[in-house]
Structure formats: C-alpha cells, structure tokens
Amino acid sequence: MSAAPLPRRVRIGYALGSVATGSFGTVPGLLLLPYLTDTLGIAAALAGLIVLLPKALDVLLNPVAGRISDRHVSPLGPRRPFLLRGGLALAACFAVLFAAPAFDSKVAGASWVLLAFVGCATAYAFFQVPYIAMPAEITGDYTERTRLMSWRVAFLTLAILISGGASPAIRDAIGGRDGYRAMGLTVAALLVLGTVGAYYGTRRAPIGPAQETTGTLRDQLRVVAQAADFRWLLSTLMLQALAIGSMLAGIDYLARYVLGDPGAASIGFVCVVGPALLVSPLWLAFGNKFGKKTGYAAASAVLGLGAIALTAANHLPAWCVYAATGIVGIGFTGAQVFPLAMLPDVAAVDAARSGVRRAGVFTGIWTAGETLGLALGPGVYALVLAAGGYVSSTDQAAVQPGSAVTAIVLGLSVVPAVLIAISFFTLSRYRLTPEEVLEAR
Template sequence: MAGGVSGRLTRREVVGYGLGDMGFNFYWTNISTFLLIFYTDVFGISAAAAASMLFVVKIFNAFTDPLIGAAADRTRTRWGKFRPFLLFGPLPLAAVGVLAFCTPDLGPSGKLIWACGTYLLLMTTYTSVNLPYSALSGVLSGDARERNAINASRFVAGFAGGTVVTAASPRLVQWLGGGDPTLGWPLTMLFWGLAAAVIFAISFSTTTERVQPPQAQPASIWQDLADLRSNRPWILLFFLALIIMGSITLRMTSTAYYFKYVVNRPELLASFMPAYLLAAAAGTALTPLLTRFIDKRKLMIGLMLASTLLSGAFLLVPSDNITMMYALQIGLGLALGPKSPLSFAMLADSADYNEWRHGRRATGMTFAASSFAQKLGTALAVAVIGAIFSALGYVPNAAQSADSQAGIVWLMSVIPAAFTLMAAGLMVFYTLDNPTMARIQADLAARKRPPSP
C-alpha cells in the first residue's frame, strides 16, 4: 500500500467521491455534445471558425493543466490538498458556464472573440476544479482494489450524469427558453451549474485524503516534470489518454450532425446518446469484477480492439437502419465504459511507481499531465472535424451534399476506429501489471513503516 495511508475506505466515501463526476458531466457532456452545434447553428459562427477556435483554446488550455496540478500538489489546508477546490470552485464555474452559452448581438468577429474568451475561461475554471478532483482519487486509498472501486463509482456516476444531460438539455432549452434557444441555453447551463455545485459539496464533505507524500519531498515543479519524463508507464498513459479522448470526441461531437443531416432524425439524439452512456455505466460497474480475473493491461487491450471493430462497423450501417445504430452504440458503451476507471487507476499506479523509483510523489502533476493529453486529443478531434467540414462544404441548417454526409459518417466510424486501434497497440508496451504493482506497493509500505526499536 502506498505510503502514508491510514484507515480503510468506506462505502460512503466511494459513493460520495463518485457522485462528483456526475456534476462534472453536467458541464462536460453539454460542451462535448452541444457546444460546437450551438456555435454553428445558434450563435451563427461558421464551422471552420468555430472548430479552429476550439482547437486553439484547447491547445492553450492544455498548457495550464501542469500549472494547476503543481498548485494543487503544493496546496496546504486543514481540508487537504485537493478537496478545497471542490468547495471554492463550483460557483465561479457555474457563472462562467452561463456566459459561454450566451449570444450577445455582435458582428462575426465580435462573436468569435466572445466565444473564444468565454470558452477559454470556462475550460480553465473547469480544469481548476476537475483536475484536483481527479487527483483526489489517487490519495483516497493506496489499495489497488479500492482504487478500482473508487474510479468505477466515479465513472458510473459520470455516465449517469451524461445520460441525464443528453436527454434533458434539449428539452430544457426548449422549455426554459420558450422555443428560443438563445434564451434557453444560458438558463439551462444555470440549472446544471447550480445542480453541480450541490453535488461537489457532497463530494467534499464525504471524502478523506489518506495517501501523503514523503516528508522530505522537494517542492520543485521542474523536478516533477523531469520525473514524469522518465516515467515510462506514465508516458504510455499520456498518449493513451490523447488517443482515446480523440476517438470519443470525434464520435460524440459528430453524433448531433449525424442524426440531423444523415439520418434526418435529430430527435433520436435524445435517446441515442443516453443508450451509449447507460451501456458505458454498465461496463464501468463491471470493472471491479473484471479486474479480479483479468489484468488491467490485458483488459484495456481487449476493450480497445472491441471498440475498433464496433466503431468501424458504423460505416456499413444504412441511414434507415436505426436498430443497428443503437445496437452498435450500446456495444461501444459496454466496451468503452471500463476504460475510464482502468486508465485512472493506472495513473494512480504510475504515481506510486514514481514514488517507488524517485522517492517523490506528485499526484496532482501526474493527473494534470494526463488532463493535458486529453485536451490535446480533444483539440485534435475538433481540428479533424473542422477540416473535414470545411473541405466537404458543410452548410449549417441546410441539406448536405453527398460528400458532406460521407464525411460525417467517417467521423462516426472509420476515423475513431483508427484511434482505438492505435490505443490497443500502445498498451502492449505497458509494464505495470498486477504482480509488479503488488511488489511496488509492498516496498512503499515497508519504507513508511517505523523502524523497529
């Protein structure tokens, strides 16, 4: 068990911590599923301009993650390192979330500047709360099985939150705005922001930070980064996060366009995304059971290969075969659901590995750099979408050309399948299997044990 651990994890903590990700998905699902189409079809920004802006902001915001992670690692309060961010960040985050979905009456350049500024502020504020929350999972417990339970609880709640958002947001926009999306979207985000703030307060009040860094650990940010550069398991997880997030963002962002312009059934989005998220929640819930019998590395490889086949099969589905679309979507949810708790448990393992190898622990920086990779993956996916839409002549709120429709289908199928295939190949080289981690955690526990009199 990792150093400085006292007390067993309680069920109340597992549930309380897990609920936090439901609150984050009140933001993330609205951003990943609806923000681009909000910019193009409600605010009136061109697809190329919106996608380019999202790409630039994501790249810039990714570089703030290590700074936030370093700040969290060096935070010292009576509540711990990471929990205070759940107490003081939610209300500013709610306010910025509303601003990002406002539509001031500006010219084309003014709209783009407004969107860029509010989106940058939203993502920076989101990260300042979400990143310490993610790092918190690495210090609640040093036990491998407890970490699997923590992260499974988190992502079950997260997928549940995403399911609720994809089903409810379009209806809330219509109801709160009285048919006017320019009014409905800010009010909808206000609703989700206040609901998330209540949930974050629950996560704060139910958790305890147990795993502590070594007392003599130096406080250099550059040393933290140097340690990560020599941490091969973490490097592999960095690229894994980039690739998987790219694949997921491609499909989630393209789904609204797929049903609006290819299937010509936009109302199905309200059940199609929840079908995926509910299946993903089921897959996530199975993760602790699966990891009892299958090593995390082997399980991740199998899941990525299954996702490749299921995603690629979307290319062959006729636009009127709704049943097959839903069947593949549910299969993808089951396959991709366990990847989130697995990858976050692996990140915690890589923090243990860093402490075992260097005698230093930087949990916040470890998770921050992974968040950096996820944002790069999201930026890459948005850039791909924008480039394809621009090349194929996408026109918002109009019938699409055959080429434009084909591009949307590829964004739902072959391109994300290529990403998950790369992820499977990457995990072949990951070395922190169960026996290795048992040895590392035993060594760490022995180092922290007081000397015999």
C-alpha cells in the same frame, strides 16, 4: 489522519462534485460545435479552433491551479474555498456561453463564445484540480479512499448520462437560440448543484495537510520521458480520447443530417454512455481473469468495431445505428476502466524503482493528456466537416451537399477507427507484467 470510516454525508457530498465535472466534461463536446456552425453560422474549421483552444488552455492552467491551492491557507481547508469560487464562476460562464445575442457580425458571435469558453476553462481548472486533490487530504485510509471513489464514479456516470441525454432534448423542444439558452441555464443549474453540494457536503470532512506540487512542468515532462510504460499508456489514452471526442462531436450532426431526426442525438448519446451502468462489472471480471492489458486490448477492439459499423450509417435504419453506438459504448466503458486501473500500477512500479513517490505527477499529466485528447477530438471532426464542404448556417439548418453528409459519417467512424487502430501499437509497447506490479507493491 484518522482511518475511521467517513460519514455517508461526506461521501455523498464529495461525490456531488462529479455532477459539475461530468456535466461540463460532456455538454460542450456534444453541442458547442453544432451551436457554432448551425446557429451562429461560424465556418466549421474556425468553429473547431474555438472549441479546441480554451480546453487546451486547461493543460497549462491545471498546474497553476494546483500550486495555488497547495499554498492556500484557510480554516475551511486548502481546497474547499476554490470549489465554491471556481464552481459558481463556471456556472455563470456556462450560462453566458450559449446565450450569444443575435449579432450582425459573425466575428462578434465567435468572439463571444471564445471569451465565454475561456472563462469556463479557467473557472473549471480552479474547481477540478482542488476537487481531485481532496481525497488524499480527507482520508489516508486505502479502503476508505476506494469507497469514496466508488461514490464519485457512480455520480459521475449518472451526471454524464443525464446532462448529455437531456441537453439535446431541451434544445430541440424549444428550438433555435432560445433552445440553446434554456439548455445552457439548465446545465448551469446542474453545475451549481454539484458545486454547492460538494462545498457544503464536505464541510465536516477531516482536513489534512495539502500535498506539495512536485516540480515544474519541465520536471514533470522529464518524468514522463523516463517512464516508458507510462508514456505508452498515456499515448494510448490520448489517441482513444481523440477518437471518442470526434465521435461525440459527430452525434448531433449524425442525428440531424443522416438520421433526419434531431431527437436522435439524445438516444445516440445514451447508447454510448448508458452501457457503463451495466458492463463495467463485466469488464472488471474479464480483466481479473485475463489481465488488465488484455482487457484493455479487448475493449479497444470492441470500440473499434463499433466505429467501423458506423461507416454504413447513411445506409442503415436508425435501430442499426443505435446498435452500433451501443457497441461503441460497451467498448468505451472498458477503455475507461482499464487505463484507470493500470495507472496506479505504473506509479507503484516507478516508486519501487526510483525510490520517489510521484503518483501525483503521473495523475496530473494523465489528466492533462486526457483533456487535450478530448479537446482535439471536436477540432479534428470540424476539419473533416470543412474538407467535406459543410455549409454553416444561422438558426435554420442548411441543405448539405452529399460530400458534407459523407464527411459527417467519416468523421465519427473512419477517423476514430484509424486512431483506435494506431492505439493498438502504443498499447503493445506497454511492458509491465502482473508479477512486476505485485513485486512493487
């Protein structure tokens, strides 16, 4: 493969795919649980299960999608056809997801959402996996691949900020089921934009050979069992993904039942995600000076501090709650930056020790683990709501008992704080030193 710089239109075209991944990765975790409990009237525990199962399905679908795209032969390249098919199918299923008719039966409403979300998860697997695999086939140049990723991260951050901030605002501006339908169509349009942009934007990109899938799922799990540093790093990531998933699921409930302002959901989400645009370089500088593991621990501490501050949310003015979510956002940014920077170190050291290149295996399991953690988060939050006696309703918000309001706060503060505290133990077991990494490279 040529090491010549990629045209800017290819970089932008590829990065546009993150509009789709960022939007779908954000909005269901933020609004699907409230849609089920407060519009369709589904009990909190069952709603949490509906949110969890299709996303957990991705863990099984990702290797299948990878193998199929690896073996696909097309003049368009092995990956691009899947972008268009998977992305457009995802957009259609997403529009259907939030457009449930007013069924007389709650079972029918729950079934509608479950089937539509399974469709979303399936389509997303066949978009996401080929999309992530493309950079290795577009260019073999290390520096050019880094540039490509920097464009992708920039578009991803903006997509998360726009979709997560605008979705509650659109829903609340229209209200009721129509608000959710309009929001669903708007996000579906973003998914189409990301899909079409990535498909046509990469049409002139170099096409390299597809990378073979390494082993079966059992083989991949065996690799994880043998790589202790990867296992502890992945465990830390999953615990914190679970914590973040629970916090994001609680933002809408916090806005409506604690702050008394549905519009506060957009502000709260922006406070969580917005700092990424400002503090990412600061966390990188901190890590360069003190080391990645120390930086990850510091970011986790800030994240935990923000969660602890939210325990008093029902006794604080709104601006204090926003400040606490801003602290969460600062910690969350670092907790995203450092593990992604540590993963290549683990893969490089493993390759040096084993003599086998298994970066793709590590990346696949890493993505599956993060997906599972984020999927479990809303499910855990739903269980906390159920334990607090949360009252589900149809179309109009129900009056909640004091125990439910307490559960709303505990689910996005104490529960994540405990998970983050446990993650310090798993992170402490990570033993790779900078010297080992430099020697491996």
